[in-house]
Amino acid sequence: MNPISQLCPVTDTEAARLVRDDTMAALADDIVRSGMAPYTGAPLPAADGARPANSRRLRRRLLIGVPVAVALAVAGLIATSLGTPGQHLGPVNVGPPKAQAAVLSFTRQDGYIQVIVRNPVADPKRYRAEFAENHLNITLTLVPASPSVVGTLVEESLSAGSGPQITPITAKDRCFTGGGGNVCPVGVRVPVDFHGAATLVFGRAARPGEQYESAGQANGPGEAMYGLHYQGKTVAVVLAMLAKRGFTVPQYRVQRAGQCFMEVRRTVPGNWLVYDATPWAPGQVLLWAATTLPVRMCSGVRISPSPSPSAPAG
Amino acid sequence: MLGYALRRTDNTDDAADVLAETFLTAWRRLDEVPEGDQAKLWLYGTARRLLANHRRGERRRLALADRLRAELALTYRPPDRAADFAEIAAAFRRIPQPDQELLALAGWEELDAGQIAAVVGCSRNAARIRLHRARRRLAAEIGRAMADMSPAGDGITNGDHA
Secondary structure (H helix, E strand, O other), X not given: OOHHHHOOOOOHHHHHHHOOHHHHHHHHHHHHHHOOOOXXXXXXXXXXXXXXXXXXXXXXXXXXXXXXXXXXXXHHHHHHHOOOOOOOOOOOOOOOOOOOOOOEEEEEEOOEEEEEXXXXXXXXXXXXXXXXXXXXXXXXXXXXXXXXXXXXXXEEEEOOOOOOOOXXXXXXXXXXXXXXXXXXXXXXXXXXXXXXXXXXXXXXXXOOOOOOOEOOOOOOOOOOOOOOOOOOOEHHHHHHHHHHOOOEOOOEEEEOOOOOOEEEEOOOOOOOEEEEEEEEEOOEEEEEEEOOOOEEOOOOOEEOOOOOOOOOOO | OHHHHHHOOOOXXXXXXXXXXXXXXXXXXXXXXXXXXXXXXXXXXXXXHHHHHHHOOOEEEOHHHHHHHHHHHHHOOOXXXXXXXXXXXXXXXXXXXXXXXXXXXXHOOOOOHHHHHHHHOOOHHHHHHHHHHHHHHXXXXXXXXXXXXXXXXXXXXXXXXX
């Protein structure tokens, strides 16, 4: 008998029983939607090449204001709704960021410093300055994010240290996660005696043409397909729905038969069926398509076309 | 992959983070992930590097692992290791970390030398030699700890055919 095997703390079979299938499915979903940088090369040409380029540019220009406006609105909501008695939150900033306005709110309470991002479009240098003023070794970076997750914490890295740790502050209805939830981290609680270093990554509004690094649900509020029932419809129908809103599809993801991973395609036949979508960049959506549905994933998770619970009727 | 992470971390939070980050890395580098059985080895290799970062104190907490973290904290209870294996467990912890990993890949993931080579990024021959040395080091540790007991060292080298 192999003595190393006897030391095995948990077998694969036992581990598989520890987590429910829907938790793993939600994680997979979040990864696909959040880890939005699988291909770092130059953007591929739009799938519907028949559309004149200048027409596409014009439509996109019309959409430029949307994510920024959402970002500012989200920042405002965070600043107002998370305010509790004793907090010193300033006036809500809904216009262009003012140079002198605080970009973070710091509130000391019960041995913690509560940090909320108030202005997700501010210059990162100003975050560093504000953390330094508060004697915190915290780096805050911003990644381009799709509208429904702008202003939320998308990633957190912590340095060594066994002492008190940073914990996220969550808020309801500030964003809509890939798994269909609406409770999202919008800030952090830092113990006053925190001695480690941390990097916080928040979603910010994307600039025109900039690819999202973090994305919410394609049919979440403020997103390209808000209110649309697209799952199970043909690619041609979905493209037409998107075109009405001025959105294009730069790439498709197609699962090859018998393989675990997706294939990237610039075009797919119009009669294929769409089973998922992800915001890709301002004015662009990525579609998952297959010849038949439901699609069987390697993990055993079945993705079937069903209306999203977050999509309103009609 | 969850089993791999749980077997190598002290707490479920770290296992959840490693699992989530492994798959996030895979998704971001989809074009590098090999097909078929090789994909699993690629994932083990990625998880191994992330765990090494964890051990160096570079913990990375991903918001997307929150649900998994919460669920594992409720469901996972580390087993009480049988007293029979306490000495072997202690000896195992005393050998260098790279040796532990080689023996674990053979004993826990049941990989052969060729598969271990793919995970740790060396030739098949090098993996076989390193595995052999790791077994000898473990046997020596056990021998030191159990000098007055049965020759467990022989049992190790004969029993582990990976």
